Amino acid sequence: MLETLRTARDSLIDAARVSPGWLTLCSVLVLIQAAVPGLQVVLIGGLVDALTAGRRPWGLLIGLTVVVGSMYPLSQVTMAAGQRMTLWLKLHYRSELAYAAARLSPSRLAEPATAIALEAGQAATDPISGVATRPVQVLGAGVTSVVLCAAIWSINPLSGLLVLGALIPTVIAFTAISRMESRGWPRVAEQERRAAYATEQLLQQRSGTELAVLGSGHKVADLVVNHRTAASRVLDWMIGVAMAWELAAALAGAVLFGAALVALVSGGASGGAAAAAIAGTISGLNAIRLCGYAFGTIITAAPQAQIYREFVRSVPARAPQSVVPVVESVALDNVIFRYPGAERAALSGASITARRGEMIALVGVNGAGKTTAVSLLVGGLNPVSGRVLIDGRDAAGMSEAERLGHFGLLVQEFGRFEFTLRDAVALGSPEAVSDDAVCKALAGTFAADLPLDTQLGQQWGGTGISGGQWQRVALARIQLRNAGIWILDEPTSAIDAEAEREIFADLRRTKEARITIVVSHRASTLTEMDRIYVIDEGAVVQQGTYRQLLAEPAGRFARLFATQQD
Numbered sequence: 001m002l003e004t005l006r007t008a009r010d011s012l013i014d015a016a017r018v019s020p021g022w023l024t025l026c027s028v029l030v031l032i033q034a035a036v037p038g039l040q041v042v043l044i045g046g047l048v049d050a051l052t053a054g055r056r057p058w059g060l061l062i063g064l065t066v067v068v069g070s071m072y073p074l075s076q077v078t079m080a081a082g083q084r085m086t087l088w089l090k091l092h093y094r095s096e097l098a099y100a101a102a103r104l105s106p107s108r109l110a111e112p113a114t115a116i117a118l119e120a121g122q123a124a125t126d127p128i129s130g131v132a133t134r135p136v137q138v139l140g141a142g143v144t145s146v147v148l149c150a151a152i153w154s155i156n157p158l159s160g161l162l163v164l165g166a167l168i169p170t171v172i173a174f175t176a177i178s179r180m181e182s183r184g185w186p187r188v189a190e191q192e193r194r195a196a197y198a199t200e201q202l203l204q205q206r207s208g209t210e211l212a213v214l215g216s217g218h219k220v221a222d223l224v225v226n227h228r229t230a231a232s233r234v235l236d237w238m239i240g241v242a243m244a245w246e247l248a249a250a251l252a253g254a255v256l257f258g259a260a261l262v263a264l265v266s267g268g269a270s271g272g273a274a275a276a277a278i279a280g281t282i283s284g285l286n287a288i289r290l291c292g293y294a295f296g297t298i299i300t301a302a303p304q305a306q307i308y309r310e311f312v313r314s315v316p317a318r319a320p321q322s323v324v325p326v327v328e329s330v331a332l333d334n335v336i337f338r339y340p341g342a343e344r345a346a347l348s349g350a351s352i353t354a355r356r357g358e359m360i361a362l363v364g365v366n367g368a369g370k371t372t373a374v375s376l377l378v379g380g381l382n383p384v385s386g387r388v389l390i391d392g393r394d395a396a397g398m399s400e401a402e403r404l405g406h407f408g409l410l411v412q413e414f415g416r417f418e419f420t421l422r423d424a425v426a427l428g429s430p431e432a433v434s435d436d437a438v439c440k441a442l443a444g445t446f447a448a449d450l451p452l453d454t455q456l457g458q459q460w461g462g463t464g465i466s467g468g469q470w471q472r473v474a475l476a477r478i479q480l481r482n483a484g485i486w487i488l489d490e491p492t493s494a495i496d497a498e499a500e501r502e503i504f505a506d507l508r509r510t511k512e513a514r515i516t517i518v519v520s521h522r523a524s525t526l527t528e529m530d531r532i533y534v535i536d537e538g539a540v541v542q543q544g545t546y547r548q549l550l551a552e553p554a555g556r557f558a559r560l561f562a563t564q565q566d
């Protein structure tokens, strides 16, 4: 209950900040309409009694016409005002979530819980945008009940109380429905999430093509259908339960309504008063039903609103990053790291050093610990023991923004940002960049002569580019960023031999300005490294130049690269 009230309060506060005009209009109109059933009772009662007495009550007739005639337009305008408020709130929540996601740190992004929370937050923006109109409706229905009760009370007090009592079954039913829904929706959402993931594999070009070539897409389609069927079963059950509650509430409401009529008739009300009470009760019951629904909607949205708000609040404000262009040294100093739940350490006492002007390489078989070493350097992971030193300073003492500002990082799964060429490259810097800087970063690449407004990605009607060309765009981002330490994880894995030679020649030519750390499996990229660290099962087992390492025929490096050397 507390959570429901908190959700109602927070939503009203958000609406008052984001859309004060529509909130005010909506509230005023709801309150005006709330008085309508009570007014009807008074006007109809007076009208019928006057007619019975042989008078012509023009004033009452005009009043009733105004009240009845304004009902529909008023409800339409209220609905439109509510929709417009919801629209702007939705934009507010979506923007807030996008900026919160943009502030997430690499370490937070690496946690599996973050992706789930982000998706849940995204799914919550729709329902919570619609919550703000609900407390207003509940208030309106409360006013309707009180005014109606007072109007009928003046005719027959017991009848007035019974009409007010008609509120109770509806509220109970919708509260029960909402509770049931708050248990059912997470089960539906989980199945929908899995179905959406499997559907994506069918629709995305890379995975879809692989499945088409393998002829096994139908297996993934089976998974989609299984998850959607499971979700539909839960939904079907929810609809059944909701229907049972609604029927029970309608029945109880009808009984109370009938009892109110009996009380009116047996209380000796005049024909006019009885007619007025009946007309008022009929239109009032609808408003009361809406109250139950509005209340139920807040209860249903409350858990989602809580997830959304907790997530947004959990992402701290981030200091703007400023890129550090000159770094003299970076090192892993006797670092040990173990992934949670892993049996052995992914890095066990690794020491790696690189100084300005040096190009070093990390090599090793799959799973040796290279990516872990890179994540430890940039702060995506924190060592169990040992230190990461940047210019001799323990990086643990730096803020995340300060630490990241030292690095330009090209990971294996780099982003293929299907924006304009200008935007895709300019993402390398946290600050605004000039077109000249973008062009300079693209010099000598396939994109050097393309207009910067070129849209990348065929799905947007733009230019489709190859895997190697995407890698060139990603490298251009690192170049534009111009940080003091470049970490390039397989930077030329998708690039042909000639382009690879060009890229490494370029890296060598410009290496004096920075520290370059390359992760590579290719012997051809290692020949001119200043130092190669050979990592095996989390330990640095050898280090030296290409020639020095090959000169140790029994060493790990010689065994690793013997075939490529041949």
Ligand SMILES: Nc1ncnc2c1ncn2[C@@H]1O[C@H](COP(=O)(O)OP(=O)(O)OP(=O)(O)O)[C@@H](O)[C@H]1O
Pocket: 339, 340, 342, 346, 364, 365, 366, 367, 368, 369, 370, 371, 372, 373
């Ligand atoms: N998120 C994780 N949770 C648990 N263990 C992990 C995780 N990531 C990597 N590992 C394990 O840590 C070890 C080192 O992995 P790492 O990714 O650093 O290897 P790598 O040398 O970069 O391999 P590759 O050449 O395949 O990229 C491996 O045994 C791997 O299974």
